[in-house]
Amino acid sequence: xxxxxxxxxxxxxxxxxxxxxxxxxxxxxxxxxxxxxxxxxxxxxxxxxxxxxxxxxxxxxxxxxxxxxxxxxxxxxxxxxxxxxxxxxxxxxxxxxxxxxxxxxxxxxxxxxxxxxxxxxxxxxxxxxxxxxxxxxxxxxxxxxxxxxxxxxxxxxxxxxxxxxxxxxxxxxxxxxxxxxxxxxxxxxxxxxxxxxxxxxxxxxxxxxxxxxxxxxxxxxxxxxxxxxxxxxxxxxxxxxxxxxxxxxxxxxxxxxxxxxxxxxxxxxxxxxxxxxxxxxxxxxxxxxxxxxxxxxxxxxxxxxxxxxxxxxxxxxxxxxxxxxxxxxxxxxxxxxxxxxxxxxxxxxxxxxxxxxxxxxxxx
Ligand SMILES: *Cc1c(COP(=O)(O)O)cnc(C)c1O
Numbered sequence: 001x002x003x004x005x006x007x008x009x010x011x012x013x014x015x016x017x018x019x020x021x022x023x024x025x026x027x028x029x030x031x032x033x034x035x036x037x038x039x040x041x042x043x044x045x046x047x048x049x050x051x052x053x054x055x056x057x058x059x060x061x062x063x064x065x066x067x068x069x070x071x072x073x074x075x076x077x078x079x080x081x082x083x084x085x086x087x088x089x090x091x092x093x094x095x096x097x098x099x100x101x102x103x104x105x106x107x108x109x110x111x112x113x114x115x116x117x118x119x120x121x122x123x124x125x126x127x128x129x130x131x132x133x134x135x136x137x138x139x140x141x142x143x144x145x146x147x148x149x150x151x152x153x154x155x156x157x158x159x160x161x162x163x164x165x166x167x168x169x170x171x172x173x174x175x176x177x178x179x180x181x182x183x184x185x186x187x188x189x190x191x192x193x194x195x196x197x198x199x200x201x202x203x204x205x206x207x208x209x210x211x212x213x214x215x216x217x218x219x220x221x222x223x224x225x226x227x228x229x230x231x232x233x234x235x236x237x238x239x240x241x242x243x244x245x246x247x248x249x250x251x252x253x254x255x256x257x258x259x260x261x262x263x264x265x266x267x268x269x270x271x272x273x274x275x276x277x278x279x280x281x282x283x284x285x286x287x288x289x290x291x292x293x294x295x296x297x298x299x300x301x302x303x304x305x306x307x308x309x310x311x312x313x314x315x316x317x318x319x320x321x322x323x324x325x326x327x328x329x330x331x332x333x334x335x336x337x338x339x340x341x342x343x344x345x346x347x348x349x350x351x352x353x354x355x356x357x358x359x360x361x362x363x364x
Contacts, residue, residue, distance in 0.1 A: 002276040003244035003329075005361045007038045011239040013050035015218050018235055019201060020051045025208040028054035028076070028194070030215035032062060037282075037352040038219060038240055039361040041069045047218065048073050056213055060084050063094040076121055076153070078131065086110030086118070095119040095152055099132050101143050108147050121153030122190065124179045126172040128159040137179065141186050153192040153211070154180055161199035162224035169200070173207055199223035202234060221348045225338055238337060240352055242330035242359070246295065247310065248274040249323050258312050259304030264288060266303070271315040273300060275327055278309040282355035283329070290343030294334035296321035330355075 020027055029047035034040050044055055044066055055071070057063050058079040066075055077089065078097035087110045089096055098104050098120045111118040122144070125132035133140050144151070156176050160168045176195055183190070193209040198217035200207050216223050220238035221231045231238055250272055257265045258272065266272075275293055279285045285306045292301035292313050297320070300313040315321050328334035330351070341348045 006241040011237040016050040027052040032058040090114040126156040154190040164203035244277040284344035287343040293327035295327035
């Protein structure tokens, strides 16, 4: 195997138990995007064994895969545009988010077809201007009282929970509670109210309600390094490492240009290692010189452009690395997920979710 992702399921279990100690809410494990690149089904099973009682996904396909793998826990899918197969969802007891009157009508009609009352979570837009009901709210209240659906939950999403103490969080929370009151005033009392993502779960116990939705923290990573510190500083353990074999090791002279366009040249006579992963595997291209690998006992920085299937590292003239050695590319003793994110000008979420499906996941 020229490259692989090592997923530490015990770390995920530990992170869940750690978060659980700090809340009396039920835990919903967010396993969208192939469990943030860690593997949908193994992570979902681990989460349920470690104290999570709900699963959350974006797509209906993701929810259906969980059911096909005999996972019986309640599942919410929240990104289901009109045109999705709501009948299939309802038949499989997948709970659906309702972000508009249009969705409500489609889900109700699908319920009739499936001969089952759909279980839904009403989603309100409290200031993010993304998902959820906004302009139609008053009209929605008139529709929901006569709709043939069962309202299980009421929810919204924070835009700035990773900036604890930011005024915008209070603003969203207030609006959320106000809309909930309005819903209850028309006689609909949802059993599960939920608002908190990882950042709010870790920093704002006042908004835990009945369910907290854990994504990034479950994988041992921080929602925001700058405002909240690293995952380790939050008491979490990163679960992902990415490793790849060295395809070649070679001696080159000082001044040799490396890779496409020769954007960098060797600064001394040195050994280069060719790492068998590239941007098609999820190694971000704009990381030359800013990230690298750990191999033969030390770090070796990327030199030159990252290619589609490979990149080159400067091993240094005294390196003992040989072709076939396993280099740690991301995590462990190598450059951390957060270092890769910073090198690529992005966030840890994007690094883990973009490791391509052609890189096999191995569970340890
Ligand atoms: C992705 C997502 C989460 C998880 O967010 P984290 O910051 O990863 O904890 C929670 N709720 C919803 C609706 C999401 O889409």
